[in-house]
Amino acid sequence: EAHMTDTSDARIALSNNYAGNSWRQAMLQSWEDVTGPAVEEGIVAAADAYTTSENQATEQAAQIQNMILQGYDAIVVNAASPTALNGAVKEACDAGIVVVSFDGIVTEPCAWRIAVDFHEMGRQEVEYLASRLPEGGNLLEIRGLAGVFVDDEISAGIHAGIEEFPQFEIAGSVHGDWAQDVAQKAVAGILPSLPEIVGVVTQGGDGYGAAEAIRAAGRDMPIIVLGNRQDEMLWWQQQRDESGYETISLSIAPGVSTLAFWVAQQILAGEEVPKDLTVPFLTVTQDTLDETLANTPEGSVANVEYSLEDAQAVIAEAQGEM
Amino acid sequence: MSALIARPWIWSWLAAALAFALTVSLTGGRGAGELAYAALSFGAFAAIVGMGQMLVITLGPGNVDLSIPATMTLAGTLALKAMGSDPGTAAMGLAIALAVGLGVGLANFALIYLLRLPPIIATLAASLIYQSLAIWSNRGLRIKPPEGLADFSTGRTLAVPNVAWVGLAIAVVVWVVLERSTWGRWLMATGQNMRAARLAGVPVQRVRFATYLAVAVLAGLTGYLLASFSGGAALNMGQEYLLMSIAVVVIGGSSIAGGYSNVPGVWGAALFMFLVVSMLNSYGAPAGLRLVLTGTIIIGIVIAASTRRVRT
Amino acid sequence: MTTSAADKAAPLVALTDARMQFGAVRALDGVSLEIRAGECLGLVGHNGAGKSTLVNVVNAGLTPTGGSVSFPASGAPSARGAGVRSVFQELSLCPNLTVAENLKIAHEGLKGLRWRGAARAEIRESLDRVFPGHGIDADAEVDTLSIAQRQMVEIAIGFAPRGQAAQLVILDEPTSSLDGGIAQQLLTHVRRFCEAGGAVIFISHMLGEIFEVASRVIVMKDGKVVADRPAGEFTRKGLVDAMGHVAPEGTGAAAAERRIGVEVVRTPEGLTAREGEIVGLSGLAGHGQAEALARLYLDTASAWRRPGAARMVFVAGDRGRDGVLPLWSILRNVSVSILPEIARRGLLDRTREAAVAKDWKRRIGIRTDDVANPILSLSGGNQQKVLFARALASAAPVVVMDDPMRGVDVGTKQDVYAMIRAEAAKGRTFLWYSTETEEVRQCDRVFVFRDGAISAELTGADITEERILEASFEMQDAG
Amino acid sequence: MNFLARHRIVLPIVSLAVLLAATFWMQPRAMSYFGVNLLFNLAVPIALATIAQMLIIMVNDIDLSTGAFVSLAACVTATLLNDAPLFGALVLAGLVLAYAVLGAVIHALALPAIVVTLGMSFVWGGLALVLLPSPGGASPGWIRTLMTVKPPLVPMAVVAAILIAAVTHLLVIRSGIGTMLRGVGGNARAVARSGGSVMRLKALAYGLAGLFNVLAGMALVGLTTSADANIALRYTLLSIAGVILGGGEFTGGKVSPTGAVIGALTLTLAASFLSFLRLSPDWQIGAQGAILILVLTARLLFTRRSGPA
Numbered sequence A: 001e002a003h004m005t006d007t008s009d010a011r012i013a014l015s016n017n018y019a020g021n022s023w024r025q026a027m028l029q030s031w032e033d034v035t036g037p038a039v040e041e042g043i044v045a046a047a048d049a050y051t052t053s054e055n056q057a058t059e060q061a062a063q064i065q066n067m068i069l070q071g072y073d074a075i076v077v078n079a080a081s082p083t084a085l086n087g088a089v090k091e092a093c094d095a096g097i098v099v100v101s102f103d104g105i106v107t108e109p110c111a112w113r114i115a116v117d118f119h120e121m122g123r124q125e126v127e128y129l130a131s132r133l134p135e136g137g138n139l140l141e142i143r144g145l146a147g148v149f150v151d152d153e154i155s156a157g158i159h160a161g162i163e164e165f166p167q168f169e170i171a172g173s174v175h176g177d178w179a180q181d182v183a184q185k186a187v188a189g190i191l192p193s194l195p196e197i198v199g200v201v202t203q204g205g206d207g208y209g210a211a212e213a214i215r216a217a218g219r220d221m222p223i224i225v226l227g228n229r230q231d232e233m234l235w236w237q238q239q240r241d242e243s244g245y246e247t248i249s250l251s252i253a254p255g256v257s258t259l260a261f262w263v264a265q266q267i268l269a270g271e272e273v274p275k276d277l278t279v280p281f282l283t284v285t286q287d288t289l290d291e292t293l294a295n296t297p298e299g300s301v302a303n304v305e306y307s308l309e310d311a312q313a314v315i316a317e318a319q320g321e322m
Numbered sequence B: 001m002s003a004l005i006a007r008p009w010i011w012s013w014l015a016a017a018l019a020f021a022l023t024v025s026l027t028g029g030r031g032a033g034e035l036a037y038a039a040l041s042f043g044a045f046a047a048i049v050g051m052g053q054m055l056v057i058t059l060g061p062g063n064v065d066l067s068i069p070a071t072m073t074l075a076g077t078l079a080l081k082a083m084g085s086d087p088g089t090a091a092m093g094l095a096i097a098l099a100v101g102l103g104v105g106l107a108n109f110a111l112i113y114l115l116r117l118p119p120i121i122a123t124l125a126a127s128l129i130y131q132s133l134a135i136w137s138n139r140g141l142r143i144k145p146p147e148g149l150a151d152f153s154t155g156r157t158l159a160v161p162n163v164a165w166v167g168l169a170i171a172v173v174v175w176v177v178l179e180r181s182t183w184g185r186w187l188m189a190t191g192q193n194m195r196a197a198r199l200a201g202v203p204v205q206r207v208r209f210a211t212y213l214a215v216a217v218l219a220g221l222t223g224y225l226l227a228s229f230s231g232g233a234a235l236n237m238g239q240e241y242l243l244m245s246i247a248v249v250v251i252g253g254s255s256i257a258g259g260y261s262n263v264p265g266v267w268g269a270a271l272f273m274f275l276v277v278s279m280l281n282s283y284g285a286p287a288g289l290r291l292v293l294t295g296t297i298i299i300g301i302v303i304a305a306s307t308r309r310v311r312t
Numbered sequence C: 001m002t003t004s005a006a007d008k009a010a011p012l013v014a015l016t017d018a019r020m021q022f023g024a025v026r027a028l029d030g031v032s033l034e035i036r037a038g039e040c041l042g043l044v045g046h047n048g049a050g051k052s053t054l055v056n057v058v059n060a061g062l063t064p065t066g067g068s069v070s071f072p073a074s075g076a077p078s079a080r081g082a083g084v085r086s087v088f089q090e091l092s093l094c095p096n097l098t099v100a101e102n103l104k105i106a107h108e109g110l111k112g113l114r115w116r117g118a119a120r121a122e123i124r125e126s127l128d129r130v131f132p133g134h135g136i137d138a139d140a141e142v143d144t145l146s147i148a149q150r151q152m153v154e155i156a157i158g159f160a161p162r163g164q165a166a167q168l169v170i171l172d173e174p175t176s177s178l179d180g181g182i183a184q185q186l187l188t189h190v191r192r193f194c195e196a197g198g199a200v201i202f203i204s205h206m207l208g209e210i211f212e213v214a215s216r217v218i219v220m221k222d223g224k225v226v227a228d229r230p231a232g233e234f235t236r237k238g239l240v241d242a243m244g245h246v247a248p249e250g251t252g253a254a255a256a257e258r259r260i261g262v263e264v265v266r267t268p269e270g271l272t273a274r275e276g277e278i279v280g281l282s283g284l285a286g287h288g289q290a291e292a293l294a295r296l297y298l299d300t301a302s303a304w305r306r307p308g309a310a311r312m313v314f315v316a317g318d319r320g321r322d323g324v325l326p327l328w329s330i331l332r333n334v335s336v337s338i339l340p341e342i343a344r345r346g347l348l349d350r351t352r353e354a355a356v357a358k359d360w361k362r363r364i365g366i367r368t369d370d371v372a373n374p375i376l377s378l379s380g381g382n383q384q385k386v387l388f389a390r391a392l393a394s395a396a397p398v399v400v401m402d403d404p405m406r407g408v409d410v411g412t413k414q415d416v417y418a419m420i421r422a423e424a425a426k427g428r429t430f431l432w433y434s435t436e437t438e439e440v441r442q443c444d445r446v447f448v449f450r451d452g453a454i455s456a457e458l459t460g461a462d463i464t465e466e467r468i469l470e471a472s473f474e475m476q477d478a479g
Numbered sequence D: 001m002n003f004l005a006r007h008r009i010v011l012p013i014v015s016l017a018v019l020l021a022a023t024f025w026m027q028p029r030a031m032s033y034f035g036v037n038l039l040f041n042l043a044v045p046i047a048l049a050t051i052a053q054m055l056i057i058m059v060n061d062i063d064l065s066t067g068a069f070v071s072l073a074a075c076v077t078a079t080l081l082n083d084a085p086l087f088g089a090l091v092l093a094g095l096v097l098a099y100a101v102l103g104a105v106i107h108a109l110a111l112p113a114i115v116v117t118l119g120m121s122f123v124w125g126g127l128a129l130v131l132l133p134s135p136g137g138a139s140p141g142w143i144r145t146l147m148t149v150k151p152p153l154v155p156m157a158v159v160a161a162i163l164i165a166a167v168t169h170l171l172v173i174r175s176g177i178g179t180m181l182r183g184v185g186g187n188a189r190a191v192a193r194s195g196g197s198v199m200r201l202k203a204l205a206y207g208l209a210g211l212f213n214v215l216a217g218m219a220l221v222g223l224t225t226s227a228d229a230n231i232a233l234r235y236t237l238l239s240i241a242g243v244i245l246g247g248g249e250f251t252g253g254k255v256s257p258t259g260a261v262i263g264a265l266t267l268t269l270a271a272s273f274l275s276f277l278r279l280s281p282d283w284q285i286g287a288q289g290a291i292l293i294l295v296l297t298a299r300l301l302f303t304r305r306s307g308p309a
């Protein structure tokens, strides 16, 4: 590693557009847990997190422009929009700043992207249901926030899954805005007009709300694909213990922010990093439920934090593919 | 009948009934009970915060509370954190939620009265601080409500959801206060012309103070109930009640210019706001179309209600 | 109708059998009327007689429900085209604009880049002509002006050329907020204007003014014209009789002997009042009388404390700004100050409330068929009576009145004077700001204000127009 | 009348200057052509939207659909205007017209503007979603060029702000028609009585507001290079806050275009100032509220002392 540049003077900023749910809080927590020691050990000089007050691309663009002025060497960004920050990101690149986007990635070519295959995530939900319910049936789809990239991607994946497994049909679709109470309300509203539902495909953060609504309506509990929230998994565990309920839970781990941190550090250190990296999403199965639940703080989200070595492994793998 | 049509609140109820009928007709009548039950449950939350917002809007132009969502979140978060799912702590949680409401109301009014900030800006700015407080206090962790409380908030009595009973009781109280009490008259007088009201002997600042306290306490209560109802507080749980609380007031037929409010209309509008989304979801309308139709229907109701009022 | 041989020219405005119906109320009940160049028509009648409605029908603010309005002299289809101008009973200026900008609102012809200068010059000239020495800045925003100054601006805009000289100017109670001197300037101007061939409709409850300017007088009663004769043929008494004032019941035996008790009011500026006393505040308009009263009232009645039994009540003169609660019925407007008194444990006794309102409707003669009607359906003077009723209905020992007789008709005024005397005899104290000498004469003691301070205190026989004027102007003489 | 009451614009200017000085002190790098542009370029669309809001507040109404409408305008700009300029321009013109019609309808039927615009915010938002279900589109080249142009000496953001303030000042304060419009806010009845058509004036005010909102959407796309249906939702509250910060009042037609532009700049700068403070993430959101309160308090303390005459 002789060619590596010293990054102990480098300052890295996290640009975050939203802090209003448990996933984002876990993400910020992971960032603090991982970057704190890194700064103490002198690996980097600073790793500051910034959150905008409203979940809006324009505000985040301004935030990134401020980071340029503050003279950060790298900006790690979870973007409100894949395209609307491109102007600001380009300005950062032009100022010689390394920009690494993750989770909510940006399309500006000068930035790095740590992407989750949301499309595949949606498809796998249907695939799992097909394995459980070969004869198929009616599904209820709970979408996220309309007009947001991730919502569109997962939904597209789910619909691709339905094409692959035509025994399923989407009987109803509601927007739950990735919030339990909104999802609960939307599901409660559409349920009365729906035929029997065998499965619920979700985007994470809304499974528990769906379960509550279905329970309140006195219907049989379908297979609800969950999204790694602790309360969902706890509910799953209880259901399993009571009636042998089986399902699957998948979502992106909030700790991916720490991966992005290390990637940014590696780029600053002079490592050749491909522009596109992929992280797997985190899947919890019947077998891993108890273990995952035990490791997840009450009210939080199942998480994985990345170390420098993990990051190097991810980079190496991507380099291999080049 | 014509006297009934002249009442501005009738339109929100008619619209709600129509949305209900259209949804149920999709399944040939099956699920009507379920839908009504759901509408009452979810309508209750909108109705309770809506009634608070109505009181504030009645205070006259420029009066509105934009901190309702943040207050709900803060009250829900702190109450559930304090209860920590322990049985027998429901009353303490309620007390905490109400205390949060009181504190928020005090703070809001202090900004409005002492610093002379326009309420719209004062409550908006303060709500950001409340949100920070909620984040800081438990970082958005979802803690389950105690079992008894969860059962109460999701349960029913005489086939009507318990939260709807709470909402109805509050509606009755608010109606009596507005229509039959000195305090209600004072509120409406203040809303029409604060200066004239003051000169007529109305203690206008006391009225304004009490109103801003009332809206915050109702928001706190709603936060507590909603968090218990949906299995825990979330940082974004109040978000949709910002526009919702204003929408139910104006669809319900209260005068947005102040001085005239309408309690039954708030409930009608709360039911309508739930049912219209359910209806459009049931018909499979995509998000864009759903929004366009919701907006069009809202404007339609307002036009219907106001042209009738002009004619009579 | 009354076409004397002198009227050769075609009338500027001709009303034939004009009718205006508001629900059950016939505000105009078949009015026919012509007015010619050079005439100054005095229009009188009790509150709610239909005077303002007549004005609004002439200037097309209201479309009559029957009959017609035409402008034969000019042949124009509309009042605007015929050069008809109106100065309304309620102020109609935009308070956020400057004086000159308000002229622009009324004068479409002001266009181009230099309109501002032209507007300034035109309004200045008009103000100078009507109110010499007015001291109003054409660039002042209207809401920084006193109510009298606003009224002056509005009148000046009415007489301004605005591209086409005014033919007929309708003045609806123009002097109600002006003090004597300024009102005199207006009367002088009106006479000059008519001599120069203009026409004026002059509405006032001040009969003296009517006799001073009018060449012809029309008396209205309940929507009808009951008399229409040259001014010279009327005597003051004849005019009052023609208006046919019916005294409300139960105010006759008011001339009781009064006893003045202990001092109950004392303010930092030296204003004092004793129990059972009627204290007047006088002087030129806008010299701090209204402010002194407002301060006194606002300091006594807290915006925070629950008023158990109010110590003081306020009768507003500027109805729109300080008095009327516009969304409410007459009933609720009357009862708003006595709510704590008619409530039990915070809940209102609505039977009692209705009884109080009905009683006061009768006692003060509010012209309406039902106290549940909206307050805005009342004529200006009747709205003012509601404000009186609001104050007198309460048991407060001190009544503060800020020029409360604006727009109240002659007959009612006499009744209210009697009522005030009767209440004072029961031990109530009145503080009464007025711009009318006649009203000031009703007082036991008068404080004359000048530049925000008391310049004289007059009692009994000293309360005369001369003494008041003397005290009002001392400063100017010295300076 | 004292100085501050007469010159309401002084306080907004002073608060902006103080905030700017503090920002430069914290972050000297910002004190450059490049820095000032970065600080203020995103304020340009906000300033345009604030002017639009001010035009509505000027006629005693309030517009709760600003954010949704600017988002829609941005979506149209990034899609239709980019792909088929003529058609796109027609659609944008149609949106302006729709605003004018809205103003006329609100007046003719005596509807509360706050409700109608609340309803319209759903409609605009829905249309934006139909147009762009997922973020995307691209800025027409000329808009991008315009928004990133580098004039000599003074950065684009400052030039644009001065231009917007100057044009709207002439339009609203100096011109005859602007006076009529403010008159509608001050006393619509007086305007109607002197023969003005309040309906036409309201339609004009709304139409102009629509125009400025469309300009805001276009400017925004020029800066961000693409659009989404939620891109400008926060503009509703920002624009209201901007008008008030700039010395405008909710009723009575008392507004100041220069103040509104300064208000928009102040709000943008306040957020940057907080970034530079590097607060703990928990408190970053709350601090934005605190600074809003602070800036307004300064203003109101002064006006209170000077008070109305």
Ligand SMILES: Nc1ncnc2c1ncn2[C@@H]1O[C@H](COP(=O)(O)OP(=O)(O)OP(=O)(O)O)[C@@H](O)[C@H]1O
Pocket (backbone or CB within 6 Å): B194, B195, B196, B198, B199, B204, B205, C294, C295, C298, C302, C303, C322
């Ligand atoms: N001089 C006045 N004349 C008439 N009305 C007034 C006057 N001053 C205030 N008011 C009206 O009464 C309302 C309340 O006035 P008040 O002075 O009690 O308010 P405040 O100053 O906030 O109260 P406090 O005296 O407790 O500080 C004002 O908002 C205004 O509409």
Ligand SMILES: Nc1ncnc2c1ncn2[C@@H]1O[C@H](COP(=O)(O)OP(=O)(O)OP(=O)(O)O)[C@@H](O)[C@H]1O
Pocket (backbone or CB within 6 Å): C022, C023, C025, C026, C027, C045, C046, C047, C048, C049, C050, C051, C052, C053, C054, C089, C367, C376, C377, C378, C379, C380, C381, C382, C407, C409
């Ligand atoms: N908009 C309205 N709706 C209902 N009734 C009205 C309306 N305007 C006027 N009236 C009624 O018409 C009648 C005449 O009113 P008008 O204002 O013409 O009286 P006025 O002679 O000007 O009285 P004042 O001397 O008090 O100003 C009154 O009985 C009044 O109550």
Ligand SMILES: [Mg+2]
Pocket (backbone or CB within 6 Å): C051, C052, C053, C089, C172, C379, C380, C381
């Ligand atoms: Mg009149």
Ligand SMILES: [Mg+2]
Pocket (backbone or CB within 6 Å): C175, C176, C177, C178, C179, C406, C435, C436
């Ligand atoms: Mg007078």
